Amino acid sequence: MAKIIDFKCTYDNSVGISKEVTQKTDLKFPEAYTKFDSMAILSRELKKEDNANFCQLPFCHTVEGEALGGIVNLGDENIGPRAKDYICTSSQEILNLPEIDFSKGRISEVLKACKSLREEGENVVLYISGPFTIMNVLIDPRHIFKTFRKDPEMMQRIFDKFQNEILRFVLEAKKVGVNMISYGDSSGGLNILGPKFSEQVVEMFTYPLLKEIEEIIDDETIVLLCPKTSLALLGTEKAKWEDIDLKEVIKYPDACVKVIGRAKFAGQMCIKNKEFELKNGIIKTIKLF
Structure with a gap:
């Protein structure tokens, strides 16, 4: 019987943008985090700073929560947007939140920036968050963990709501030509949920x-x-590794671009680890059962 093992994250789920990058622009903050053209400028500067092969958006994990009505501190040139105040006090209030309107607000500007960058020929990584990370913007996590323990049916309804929102986000990303989608939910990782609930999250969501x-x-x-x-899927026997031999020493982000069209999912390393090298030339992709 397989079991879930944890991945020791060294990036603290931070997308972020550094002061070194913001100082190279003439943009005003926090307004720059709210308009597509300034987002595109920041993304290109971040690509240069990191010597990366892709542009990345957004610069935080609060976009979906804000689009659902969450209150966000937009930050400044030193620190990007982050959650401010919770708007929900119960699981039912989470269910009562309206659907995301992708035609307005910061989430719309993110998609426009993705489209602009793709039209310029850039590879674009769009960061999409999982349910626990999104809910961190909306509600004290203690309420959700209590619901998970005591009312699995309510938790399933919450998961269904967030699945719908994330799938709609993926569809919008497809419309604007995004070619790399990063999905993670470190706020719902094994180190936080424990083995039992982590397994249930894989099954239910x-x-x-x-x-x-x-x-x-x-x-x-x-x-x-x-x-x-990736490790949660493998540990619950919902997926397996599938090797693709690129026959060259290659950095992980470059390998991810090369296997577009040959695999639907990659996930052996964090995409933020831009210097991680596949010395044997083999990238491990994920094949769902």
Whole structure:
């Protein structure tokens, strides 16, 4: 019987943007985090700073929560957007939140920035968060963990709501040409939920979500899973590693671009680890059962 093992994250789930990057622009903050053209400028500067092969958006994990009504501190040139005040005090209030309107607000600007960068020929990584990370913007996690323990049916309804929102986000990303989607939910990792609840999350949410995403994306898109998610899928026997030999020493982000069209999911390493090298030339992709 397999079991879930944890991935020791060294990036603290931070997308972020450094002061070194913001100082190279003439942009005003926090306004720059709210408009697509300034987002695109920041993303290109971050790519240069990191010597990366892709642009990344957004610069935080609060976009979905804000689009659901959450209150966000937009930050400044030193620190990006972050959660401010909770708007929900119960699980039912989470269910009562309206659907995301992708035509307005910061989430709309993120998609426009993705479209602009893709039209310029850039590879674009769009960071999409899982349910626990999104809920961190909306509600004190203690309420959700209590619901998970005492009312599994209510928890399933919450998961269904977030699955719907994430799938709609993926569809919007597809419309604007995003070719790399990063999915993770470190706020719902093994180190926080424990083995029992982590297994239930895979069964109730993660695996069904990714099976749906597998049907949505085409051969021009790859989903980059957080290694915590990859190991949860492997540990519950919902997926297996599938090796692709690229026959060259290659950095992990470059390998992810090369296997677009040959695999739907990668996830052996965090995409933020831009210097991680595949010395044997083999990238481990994820094959869902």
